[in-house]
Amino acid sequence: MKLELLAGAVVIGMMALTGAAMAHEMDIDQDGLYTLAELRSEYPDLTEADYAALDTNQDEAVDAAELAAAIAEGRLAPME
Ligand SMILES: [Ca+2]
Ligand SMILES: [Ca+2]
Secondary structure (H helix, E strand, O other): OHHHHHHHHHHHHHHHHHHHHHOOOOOOOOOOOOOHHHHOOOOOOHHHHHHHHHHHOOOOEHHHHHHHHHHHHOOOOOOO
């Protein structure tokens, strides 16, 4: 049981690392924030309304935490 939990945690950790690497790549100017143009490099169909919905703290930029939350909550497709 404990081993199964550990294996699950390792798999989740590896997925998170892969996602973080992809997200880093998407941040073209590497300022830690994702503009609509940067997000469209991974999500070409993203609209301005979608972008506003991702920006949950409404500071007019999507940060890594907001992006991760949207993916975790299923509001945004996982990056491939
Ligand atoms: Ca950026
Ligand atoms: Ca924000």
